[in-house]
Amino acid sequence: MSTRAGIVVTGTEVLTGRVTDRNGPWLAEQLRLVGIDIAEIVVVGDRPDDLTAALQHLTAAGLELIITSGGLGPTADDLTARVVGEFQRRPLALDAALEQRIAAIVERLQRGRGWTVDPEAQAAGTRKQSLVPAGATVLEPVGTAPGLVVPAPDRTDGPPVVVLPGPPRELQGMWPAALAAPAVTAIVAQAEELRQRTLRLWGTMESELAAMMRAQGDALDDLEITTCLRDGELEIVTRYAPGEQDAYERFAAAVAEAFPRTLFSPDGASIDEIVARLLRERGLTIATAESCTAGLLAGRLTELAGSSDYVLGGLVVYSNLAKHDLAGVPLELIDRVGAVSEEVAVALAEGARSRLHSDLGVGITGIAGPGGGSTEKPVGLVHFCVSDGVRQRPARWVIPGGRSEVRARAVLLALHLVRRLLEEDSDEASAQAGA
Amino acid sequence: MSTRAGIVVTGTEVLTGRVTDRNGPWLAEQLRLVGIDIAEIVVVGDRPDDLTAALQHLTAAGLELIITSGGLGPTADDLTARVVGEFQRRPLALDAALEQRIAAIVERLQRGRGWTVDPEAQAAGTRKQSLVPAGATVLEPVGTAPGLVVPAPDRTDGPPVVVLPGPPRELQGMWPAALAAPAVTAIVAQAEELRQRTLRLWGTMESELAAMMRAQGDALDDLEITTCLRDGELEIVTRYAPGEQDAYERFAAAVAEAFPRTLFSPDGASIDEIVARLLRERGLTIATAESCTAGLLAGRLTELAGSSDYVLGGLVVYSNLAKHDLAGVPLELIDRVGAVSEEVAVALAEGARSRLHSDLGVGITGIAGPGGGSTEKPVGLVHFCVSDGVRQRPARWVIPGGRSEVRARAVLLALHLVRRLLEEDSDEASAQAGA
Numbered sequence: 001m002s003t004r005a006g007i008v009v010t011g012t013e014v015l016t017g018r019v020t021d022r023n024g025p026w027l028a029e030q031l032r033l034v035g036i037d038i039a040e041i042v043v044v045g046d047r048p049d050d051l052t053a054a055l056q057h058l059t060a061a062g063l064e065l066i067i068t069s070g071g072l073g074p075t076a077d078d079l080t081a082r083v084v085g086e087f088q089r090r091p092l093a094l095d096a097a098l099e100q101r102i103a104a105i106v107e108r109l110q111r112g113r114g115w116t117v118d119p120e121a122q123a124a125g126t127r128k129q130s131l132v133p134a135g136a137t138v139l140e141p142v143g144t145a146p147g148l149v150v151p152a153p154d155r156t157d158g159p160p161v162v163v164l165p166g167p168p169r170e171l172q173g174m175w176p177a178a179l180a181a182p183a184v185t186a187i188v189a190q191a192e193e194l195r196q197r198t199l200r201l202w203g204t205m206e207s208e209l210a211a212m213m214r215a216q217g218d219a220l221d222d223l224e225i226t227t228c229l230r231d232g233e234l235e236i237v238t239r240y241a242p243g244e245q246d247a248y249e250r251f252a253a254a255v256a257e258a259f260p261r262t263l264f265s266p267d268g269a270s271i272d273e274i275v276a277r278l279l280r281e282r283g284l285t286i287a288t289a290e291s292c293t294a295g296l297l298a299g300r301l302t303e304l305a306g307s308s309d310y311v312l313g314g315l316v317v318y319s320n321l322a323k324h325d326l327a328g329v330p331l332e333l334i335d336r337v338g339a340v341s342e343e344v345a346v347a348l349a350e351g352a353r354s355r356l357h358s359d360l361g362v363g364i365t366g367i368a369g370p371g372g373g374s375t376e377k378p379v380g381l382v383h384f385c386v387s388d389g390v391r392q393r394p395a396r397w398v399i400p401g402g403r404s405e406v407r408a409r410a411v412l413l414a415l416h417l418v419r420r421l422l423e424e425d426s427d428e429a430s431a432q433a434g435a
Numbered sequence: 436m437s438t439r440a441g442i443v444v445t446g447t448e449v450l451t452g453r454v455t456d457r458n459g460p461w462l463a464e465q466l467r468l469v470g471i472d473i474a475e476i477v478v479v480g481d482r483p484d485d486l487t488a489a490l491q492h493l494t495a496a497g498l499e500l501i502i503t504s505g506g507l508g509p510t511a512d513d514l515t516a517r518v519v520g521e522f523q524r525r526p527l528a529l530d531a532a533l534e535q536r537i538a539a540i541v542e543r544l545q546r547g548r549g550w551t552v553d554p555e556a557q558a559a560g561t562r563k564q565s566l567v568p569a570g571a572t573v574l575e576p577v578g579t580a581p582g583l584v585v586p587a588p589d590r591t592d593g594p595p596v597v598v599l600p601g602p603p604r605e606l607q608g609m610w611p612a613a614l615a616a617p618a619v620t621a622i623v624a625q626a627e628e629l630r631q632r633t634l635r636l637w638g639t640m641e642s643e644l645a646a647m648m649r650a651q652g653d654a655l656d657d658l659e660i661t662t663c664l665r666d667g668e669l670e671i672v673t674r675y676a677p678g679e680q681d682a683y684e685r686f687a688a689a690v691a692e693a694f695p696r697t698l699f700s701p702d703g704a705s706i707d708e709i710v711a712r713l714l715r716e717r718g719l720t721i722a723t724a725e726s727c728t729a730g731l732l733a734g735r736l737t738e739l740a741g742s743s744d745y746v747l748g749g750l751v752v753y754s755n756l757a758k759h760d761l762a763g764v765p766l767e768l769i770d771r772v773g774a775v776s777e778e779v780a781v782a783l784a785e786g787a788r789s790r791l792h793s794d795l796g797v798g799i800t801g802i803a804g805p806g807g808g809s810t811e812k813p814v815g816l817v818h819f820c821v822s823d824g825v826r827q828r829p830a831r832w833v834i835p836g837g838r839s840e841v842r843a844r845a846v847l848l849a850l851h852l853v854r855r856l857l858e859e860d861s862d863e864a865s866a867q868a869g870a
Contacts (some may be wrong), residue, residue: 013663015473017460018672024478025452038450039485040479043459046661050496057492061485075645118646160783169836210510211553226481228448237453288730288751292739295723295730298751302729305805305838313757315750316723316733322748322791326761356757401604403740407597 004039005031005065005159006058010080011166012045014070022168023069030175032239035191039063046071047085055087059158064187066159067178070166072145074125081148084161085133089153092131098138098146099130103146137181138188139164142173149181160184165410193242198268199252201234201343204259212258221281222247231412233271234262266417271415272304278422279310279360284388285425286418287325287356288314289348291339292382297411312356317348327351327363337378340365342394346384353389360421361387362414366399368406382410386417393421438626439474440466440500440594445515446747447480447488449505457603458504461688465610467674470626476545481506483518489521494593499622501594502613505601507580509560517584519596520568524588527566533573533581534565540579566813569863572616574599576610585614595619628677633703634668634687637851639694643761644669647693654850659681666847693772699854706850707739713857714745719823721853722791723749724762724783726774727817732846747791752783762786762798775800777829780818788824793854796822797849800835803841817845821852828856 007027013019018214020041020273028038042056044050051071058066071080077377085092103126129145133136135154139147145287146167152158160183164171206229213220224239236255240248256263264273279286288298301307315326320339323329329347337343348363366382373379380399395417399406443463448454464475470591475493479485486506493501506515520527538561564580567573570589574582580600587593595618599606613619636644641664648655659674671690675683691698700709716722721735733749736742750761755774758764764782772778783798808814815834820827830852830856834841 001763012659013670013672015463015476016672017463018670019663019665020455020460025455028450030454032451040489041450043476045474053492054475054497057488061488101522121646121649159847211556214556224447226447228454235453237448237451284616290730291683293734294746295725295733295749295751298730298753299728299734299842302753303839308753311729311753313751313753313761314730315761316730316748317739318733318743318746318748319791325792326748326790328748355761356754357760404738420457 002037002194003035003065003187004037004063006040006042006061006063007158008051008054008058008066008068009041009043010046010051010070011043011297015027015043015045020189022402023164023166023171026061026168026172027067027069027175030176032194032196034179034188035194036065036188037194045350046077046079048079051080051083052087055084055161064159064190065162065184067162067164069164069171072129072147072163072165074122074129074144076128078128080127080163081131081133084148084150084163085131085136088133088150088158088161088407090133090135090150092133094127095130095138097139098132099126102126102129102141102144102146105141109144128327137183139174139177139181142170143167145170147178149183151176151183158409160187168191174356180261194239195248196237196239197248197264198238199236199255199263200265200268200271201255201262202232202264202271203262204234206234208259209236209255212254216251216254220251221249223251225251231409233412238372264416271412271419273416275301275418275422276304276307276310278419282422282425284359284422285310285312285356286360286362287352287358288362288364289317289323289352289355290314290362290364290420291317291348291409292368293320293364293407293414296407297362297364297414300411300415312358315348315355323348323351323365325354339379340367340377342383342385342396345385346387346392346394349385349387349392353387360418361385362418363387364410364414366406366410368403368410370403380406382406382413384410384414384417386414386421388421391421393417437629438470438499438622439472439476439497439805440502441475441496441498442473443486443489443493443501443503444476444478445481445503445505445571446478450478450480457466457638458599458606461603461607462502462504462607462610467629467631469614469623470501471623472629475602478769481512481514483514486515486518487522490519490596492646498665499594499625500597500619501598502597507564507582507598509564509579509602513563513564515598516564516566516568516745518658519583519585519598520566520571523568523593525570525585527568529562530565530567530573533567534561536737537561537564537576537579537581540576544579546707572618574609574612574616577605578602580605580855581816582613582691584608584618587619595622599776628679629674630680630683631674631685632687633656633673633700634671634690634698635700635703635706636671636690636694636697637667637699638697639669641669643694644690647689651686651689654682655686658686660686666844667696668847699851705722706847706854707735710736710850710853710857711739711742711745713854717860719794719857720745720747720791721795721797722747722787722793723797723799724758724787724790724794725749725797725799726752726758726783727803728799728842728845728849729753732797732799732849735846735850747793750787750790758783758800762790775802775816777818777820777831781819781822781827781829784820784822788822794823795853796820797853798822799845799849801841801845803838803845805838815841817841817848819845819849819852821849821856823856826856826859828852 788796
């Protein structure tokens with residue numbers, strides 16, 4: 001049985017969907033790295049009874065560790081430290097030295113920003129943040145709020161509760177100190193390493209993969225394999241104990257044998273990382289001319305640091321006049337075949353290349369919806385072209401879903417088209433080597 | 436006491452953070468619209484014991500309704516229907532008519548896509564999906580999986596469990612049928628309307644708002660107010676019963692009086708919607724020239740349907756040569772003051788206007804990091820300019836955080852600068868009317 005942890009995310013804004021929780025997923029991955037499996041994430045609002053009930057539930061589930069995020073601010077509705085202290089039956093007491101350290105931080109922040117805050121309210125807030133449950137380890141503030149590691153009540157073997165702030169930057173900055181707290185170190189010491197590897201396929205159906213896995217019989221019994229179809233990429237994530245490394249290698253080899261054309265990432269690299277690596281390896285530059293995606297492909301190509309080595313820029317050609325003025329698409333061509341057409345996609349790719357003086361050009365033109373569709377050219381129709389000046393690779397897709405799905409999927413499809421063009425060279429090289 | 440519901444999201448890919456849950460937030464908002472408050476969201480993996488424990492926990496918490504998402508597929512690890520049936524002590528039985536309807540759907544899908552799947556495995560999957568707990572209401576499939584409304588065990592008053600599929604499109608499509616199921620209708624009938632209103636401020640500190648709210652004394656006691664700082668926007672969300680409408684109006688008026696310059700959204704409209712409305716009202720067009728944000732502002736301006744009415748296009752000028760070639764920024768200027776400078780931001784805004792023939796131009800140039808910073812020009816420094824040809828409004832910010840935060844925040848700042856320029860006209864008009 002693996003070592004398991006539960007996470008409690010507090011905050012009405014997360015519960016009601018106005019803010020997406022980033023702490024649960026981040027903590028899940030950090031825990032995995034130290035061999036702790038995540039059993040459950042519970043999201044509750046800023047209500048003390050709900051938080052207590054969640055702590056009871058996770059304790060009753062037999063988990064070895066509980067982590068909370070949020071509710072550590074200076075105001076009265078920030079109640080996590082108090083509730084956790086009561087739950088672990090450890091009375092709060094003022095830590096005067098901590099109070100001074102927090103006061104110094106707050107003062108420094110205010111000087112920097114030129115704020116003025118009611119000094120009495122501020123002192124009350126600082127005092128509230130300096131109340132520490134008996135026997136708890138204080139985690140020094142990264143913002144202004146300290147974290148806590150609160151052990152189980154005396155003479156019981158319940159899980160310790162790690163209390164972390166809500167802002168992701170503060171939570172992440174405090175994590176090393178949380179891992180170093182004695183109550184946490186003791187649990188990590190018992191945990192066994194848990195490895196995780198990812199394979200990504202492009203163009204294989206989930207049902208085909210399921211059939212291939214069934215054919216493996218009980219060879220996969222000791223691997224925890226989850227498959228997930230995301231925007232057309234089929235992702236296979238496998239977790240296993242170190243002793244199962246050989247079993248994993250055999251499985252990965254079987255996937256590579258069954259799906260040689262579609263396994264584009266045998267090492268878990270994302271399509272973004274692969275495109276960046278291929279461009280760098282070949283010393284090539286790239287530029288875009290986008291209509292329906294309107295800059296999102298250029299934005300994505302520049303997400304990775306250092307992308308200025310190979311991204312020169314792009315054209316956002318939303319209007320037909322912009323397609324002509326910026327990318328040099330003849331207006332006569334647009335009149336004749338329509339802005340959403342293979343011909344215009346090709347002209348956009350070439351326009352991007354020539355205007356930006358890049359090696360590769362990518363053109364995208366489509367109907368993102370919800371309006372503008374017809375029987376012949378429905379909403380979701382997108383024409384693409386990737387060109388390196390010698391090879392022009394046009395492609396056409398009808399993407400299901402709403403406006404944002406069509407635009408997001410079109411960006412991903414364009415990245416795969418770039419990858420395929422760049423990999424043609426390797427394919428030819430291997431074909432020649434094999435001949 | 437309000438009517439409260441809990442949500443169980445199943446799926447190892449959500450639990451481990453590889454997929455962001457979209458169903459919990461969506462359901463929370465749908466429930467609010469029918470007067471049901473969300474108490475808790477629990478995320479568990481594909482393990483039957485964890486799902487059962489979550490159902491027990493939410494039932495013990497006294498909630499009136501439980502909703503699950505995910506785990507309704509045709510394979511063995513899709514176990515939600517079976518676990519919920521056991522939990523509600525309602526034995527599964529084959530619904531032969533449902534089986535035929537699912538088989539027809541699957542067959543139609545396969546014809547459309549040209550798949551071939553092992554017919555025996557497929558029949559087993561369809562049969563599994565047609566097992567219905569005794570007394571449950573079947574929700575017709577939107578994809579291939581049916582949903583269920585499973586009432587509490589006979590002669591108990593526990594909550595009914597609504598079982599919905601994981602894919603958001605299927606879950607959302609099935610929601611009206613879930614609301615119409617007798618066990619759910621009975622709960623909605625008891626629920627009281629819960630109103631929600633949002634105010635957004637730009638440039639007010641959370642502490643200033645907190646002080647203003649304290650000054651309101653007990654006038655806010657019957658309003659549930661949550662405040663949240665997001666990317667520099669301060670969001671105030673208030674929930675209240677219909678009888679508290681006057682109390683809310685007084686609070687909203689007090690906020691408007693205290694923060695007349697920073698309350699930019701008195702009706703909850705997003706900055707994107709406000710910019711779109713202002714451009715439409717004034718009949719103006721806009722274009723962009725982006726360096727560090729590399730198309731993300733153009734992408735965001737075109738997120739709303741119909742944006743082609745006012746967005747003409749943009750220039751992504753990642754390299755200095757592109758700044759010159761596309762936007763007409765003199766290379767001599769870049770050499771003299773650097774690419775990240777007020778002068779270049781102004782030149783980019785004017786370049787966008789003249790190249791795209793737009794009324795407004797927006798220029799952005801900055802250092803997104805992690806490299807490229809210096810003492811004088813640190814990582815996070817971004818220069819902006821919005822121009823309408825007469826008024827040039829440059830601005831400079833040093834944005835904290837990593838590369839993606841700097842880029843995202845820069846896009847939001849640019850939207851607010853556009854709003855401010857557009858609102859200057861209204862300000863002048865009101866000043867003249869008042870004079």
